[in-house]
Amino acid sequence: MAQYTPMIQQYLSIKAAHQDAFLFFRLGDFYEMFFEDAVRASQILEITLTSRDGGSQDRIPMCGVPYHSSAGYIKTLVENGHKVAICEQVEDPKLSVGVVKREVIQIITPGTVIDDHLLQDRENNFLASIEKDNDTYGYVLCDLSTGELKGYTYDGNQLSFIQLLLSHGVKEIVGNQDLYDAWTNTVTQTGQASVSIQEEDSVDSQFDHLVQTISDPVLLRASGRLFHYLTHTQKRSFHHIKAVEFQQNDKRMKLDAFSKRNLELTESIRAKGKKGSLLWLLDATMTAMGARKLKQWVEEPLFVKETIEKRLQLVENLIGEFFIREEIKEQLKSVYDMERLIAKISYGNASPRDLVQLKRSLFSVPVLKEKIKGIQGKYALELHANMNEHKTLAHYLDSAIHDDAPIHIKEGGLIKAGYNEQLDQYKDASSNGKAWIASLEQQEKAASGIKSLKIGFNKIFGYYIEVTKSNLSQVPDRYERKQTLANAERYVTPELKEKERIILEAEEKISGLEYTLFLEVREYVKQFIPGLQELASAVSELDVMQSFAAISEQYRYVRPTVSEEGIVNIVNGRHPVVEKVMDAQEYVPNDIVLNKERNMLLITGPNMAGKSTYMRQLALTAVMMQIGCFVPAESAELPMFDQIFTRIGAADDLVGGQSTFMVEMLETNFALTSATENSLILLDEIGRGTSTYDGMALAQSIIEFIHEEIAAKTLFSTHYHELTVLEESLHSLKNVFVSAVEENGSLVFLHKVIDGQADKSFGIQVAELAELPEPVISRAKTILQTYENQEKREALPIQEVSATKEEDLQESQLSLFVEKEEKANRRDNKEQELIKELKSLNVLEMTPLDAMNALYKLQKKVR
Template sequence: MMAGYTPMIQQYLRVKADYEDAFLFFRLGDFYEMFFEDAEKASQELEITLTSRDGGGKERIPMCGVPYHSAPQYIDQLIEKGYKVAICEQTEDPKQAKGVVKREVVQLITPGTMMDGRGLNDKENNYIATITSFADETYGFACNDLSTGENRVTLLVSFDDCLNELSLTGAKEVVVAHDFDGELTRKMKERSVMTISSEDDTEIKDTFAHLLEKITQDKLSITISRLFNYLYRTQKRSLDHLQPVTTYQVQQYMKIDYYSKRNLELTETIRSKGKKGSLLWLLDETMTAMGGRMLKAWIDRPLIDKEQIEYRQSLVETFIAQYFEREELREMLKEVYDLERLAGRVAFGNVNARDLTQLKRSLQHVPKIKEIVGHLPNKKAVQLADKLDPCEAVTDLLDRSLVENAPVSIKEGNIIRDGYHKELDQYRDASRNGKTWLAELEKREREKTGIKSLKVGYNRVFGYYIEVTKANLHLLQEGLYERKQTLTNAERFVTAELKEKEALILQAEEKSVELEYKIFTEIREFVKEYIPRLQALAKLISELDVLQCFATVSEQRHYVKPSFSEERRIDIIDGRHPVVEKVMAAQEYVPNDCLMNSEREILLITGPNMSGKSTYMRQIALTAVLAQIGCFVPASEAVLPIFDQVFTRIGAADDLISGQSTFMVEMLEANYAITNATQNSLILFDEIGRGTSTYDGMALAQAMIEYIHDRIGAKMLFSTHYHELTVLEKELNRVKNVHVSAIEQNGKVVFLHKIKQGPADKSYGINVAELANLPTGLISRATEILHILENTKSKNEDIQTNEQDVAKEEIAQLSFFEQPVKPKKNEFTQKEKQVINQVKELNILDMTPLDAINTLYKLQKKLKG
């Protein structure tokens, strides 16, 4: 197949064969070129011109390209769409090549391995994950952020848990074995995982062995090794910034499943899929990119360890009390760049002088941060300050070696300070003196010839020259200069002396640039040795940043420090929804209490639409999340249990991609909660059963309440429009009715947004429809129909009551009840057991009177028979 193509195209095809799932950026001079299908697809995705060239075959081959210097922006576009890009560079000097210049792929850029560019969000991690399926139906899950070097691994018992971890990490790429289950792959793509990659090598390489020293389980080692080997194979460079692998268990944190995280809008809103309007948006008063990433991680994984929570609370409380110190700290943190990603760029080899200057400036503020925190009246703060490592040697070296405003390029000079390196100073002196000599030469030659327009210039092709316009050529003495180049309006000349100086100047400049690059790489290698210390420093500064952020928000919004109940008691006084309160701004938010204990495990919430039932439910869950990440909470008083899990089913959400209806999604989410909840969980169910017939929905809703009440014992808030369910308060001793109050004024409904004890008296559905500006005639007709239905229902209830009374009277006269079945010697006969079981299965009072009597007669006869 290749035989008909030119040697260069054959080379391209050989390289492309190893990177079939990526766009191959093939370096040709100052361009990256693409051919064949890559060219056709790239021209569409990047909106660039598709052309063609002679490839040596029968037909011209498709071709497109992008300039080398602007390639990053095109690469970003492709990565954002989930593609991979293989960078193929020239690996030998074209001048020394005997045939086709050698080329090879130097890096594979993928959505999960971005190190810079617009694909990286400063305050978000960029995770790549891996999932390994084991024979015992457990799953290894690991993730890495290549830009920071973070590595985490865990063992999970179901693929649903894997999907939940994917949603928490937001992984853009997942690495699996070549033969990974196709159905599971489909499920990952439904969760917005753009790129699925393959890696079968799970051998622990010596390069990474030191990162796995604390891992004792083979399954975990295999899982993380798969990911490391993929990174090593695709990045083809030093990964010295990779941090030791951290193992974790999902049970170490409050578990918030994918649906609940979405419903509560913890890090993004349901409608816009953006940060604004989420809990993260409310809380983010962090001053550093590192702190922003840690804040999101803490929200995704609230703590369940009381001691860890109270450690955070203690520091938040101190920062609130020490206002001036906190403000001074915020000013210092503002000057700290992203130490984690700077360290990653150092190891990766793509750091430049500006990056290192940012590192230096950041480290210069660490001593002051250390001083501020070290003087806080809190022992934990002092201990934290003691751990802050300013890395003085790095600061000193960077301050002595690098100029302040260095260019982006590290191969064109002008990045090293004068006086730092003796040999470099000598080259620079020769270059600078040479240029001074050139200026003096120009002045001297003008005086000698009398030509005021004579100039000494430089050209990359011809070097230095003396230029004289043709109008002034007659003023030159014969043989004064040696002719070098003829232009339209001028002639260029050289002299022996100028040739000699040119050699000295150009040699000095060339050697100066080469030496600067060498010096820079030496500085980079020195800084690389400090990467573990820089990463440790970054974590501590991130922690300080998040804690001051909690203090800032808590003080501004008048939050209080919550305490934790061992008796699983919720006692929230004047609680508010944190995000809604902020959005309302000048409007006054109506606070509400929430009281739950061993006698009030389930709150059955009734009230009209738009009255605030869902908001009330969400605010309880968000208060729990805030408390367990160590922040203060929006209330005047708050006592909470430590929840192990939060489950929510709030609002409709069709799963159109997988073809599931709203009702099916509702049932799946409800099932997930009921299956996984424990006594220490919090469940929020909003309007369960709306997607089916009234009786079906009501039956399901009641059954769920009974199941959770009798078998699980979790705290639950259950809002409903099925007012018939309010009778459960009498039947289930830990169910209590509450309602969101509303009143009618002049035929209009007024929502008071206040939670009160007892059930709601009506639904106000027509009133809400009127508020939505439905046609007046329609509202009037709906009111008429409602009155008819209510009257009919009332009559039916009276008839049913009378029939039931008659039935009860008839039943009471039956010998079946006059001579109740009693155990004989503590045992029943087989026939008696059958009759008793049938009685248990029948709900006599739900039958018509005649059916109830007939049924009991038959049972009596069977028992006597």
């Protein structure tokens, strides 16, 4: 250290305590970085790498970013999974002796960002703290920008747990050294989150009030670890953090990471964006906090009938009160993101405009309360009761802060007239003083006869009287020369100097007093934080409910019935997202019936016919009901599912080093080992990733296990038509198929699911639709015909054929000829029977569906 200058020594000592972060070291108007930080940052931020003399023999690498535009650079580093330690001067350079004292005032990490530039308005930014005890994980999710704190427990393996955490949208995971060593590579390779170390896991006394309802020791240690990490990185108090809300497993539907992804609840599989997801469909919210609440509900549906019914009733009532709903929607547009405004106030970095936004939001609350009062139902009454108008605070802010206040708190113009008497006196002195000077200019012109005389001001010389040189002979003796210019002279008078003193003193005091008063206003608001958070929660819930009502009315959704007998009876159900992206008139609805006698559906049919859509349709309908929304159907009765397991679609986990088939088996294993009789299982094409016989054997074994051991509601789609015989031996399994027909050699998908089984997969026809080269299609048809005509008899070994006597060979050929003739006769007889059956049909008395079924049966016999 001795070889470096005192300033570089200071930098190195501070950097030694923050090795895992980029140190933004404040020097004047810049944040500077040195040594390895500078080299790495210059590459990531694409800024110039320079060097400086630091006292050593070699020059030190250096780069920097302007203080006033640092937010964008910090955002880039954080989004790339890095931490940034902000090191500021903590004493006045004018008063310091030697090197100015500097300290790290905050460490910005991916999971602790609170600046608007670093956040997505309609998404949470979660930090997860982890603790493990044998096979049980305890974890706490914290969104520092909203104050939310949620606790969970989970039993399962490490890989499934990591997937679950990432499915929450976690940006950073905090654990002890052992967890860091075990998880870093797996988590960081996904690019979704970073991993940090925090060993201390006891709950400090200052946070006791946040864990009063928590008794689980694993969850307590996870909470303690989180609090220590926040204290270390943020270095301030946390008035806005709410008590840990334990998410009880028996009160919510459990959705593993695989199912959330496969069902495309919050993002589409292909585009990895919101569009095309269930969240995209349901989001007609007016506020950012409403959008975040909706996302949380979609990811964690309810398993409490009373709450589900309460929400459904409010949706029904809102649909029935169109004009009230529209007025609520319009009023919500005036509500800002109160949750994040509250966090800024708690943090001590709320701007004047933030307080103006809070005031405007509060002024919208009385109107919202009045409108919700007109809606019937228990839930509406609860929301009304939780909407504290905070009139005292709203009027206080209105009296204190200018509506057009600037963003920065040291620019002046923050405080309204009438709020503080001393400030009003200073402002009066300043404004009257300037008016006096304007009047003085006119008086001096008249007294001296100098029409070009003017009074001006600059920061160096203050106020002055300026006279051009051509008029110097007319200057009164009482003028005191102050400055000589090329074409003019500047003067002052005792009166002007006195007024200058009063005006400048007033303006200086105005700026300082306004800053002090604003800090007092901001501090005053802190006492209202708990009540404001309760209000924000009620407003966000109302926003979600009006969104449900608007979407349900727009797309003709119906209120579902919650079945207590485990019955699924959906009439003309639709896949909500598919219906939205295509012409609704072209969408083919389908019934879904599941009960004790029909607990498992084995679905066959060609590719692209809609098997996966049919399966997802049921799951999404269940999710929609259990978040309290109406569902896409003519009528619907569903039970509450405790869990939904899906295996739909194929995807390699290249980062994890797992093939498509391995991913398939892992997801299937999770379903088989976790499902209960109250669960819903959706399995699509299980076994297709291996050989035909292996796959078929696995598929049948899985079907039998679910049927006999779990008894969960199950939809199982397959191309293994041989499995359809299981309907005869498994009493709760029923065959259904998605119909399709061939017309003039082309495949037509009917998208209608009917009872029975498909006897053909139409794979080649689908390949034709995909426009594979004609030679490939033609050759495939030839090979398929060969396979279909091949008899199930053992082939004669080659060496035996060469040794066969001529008469034996002739006898064999004769036998084949006779066999072919018999087949031809049977075919002729079958055709006669088909003609007779066709003539017996009374087409005029048949419905379109009856005609389609009859045609299908005839076609099946022809094949």
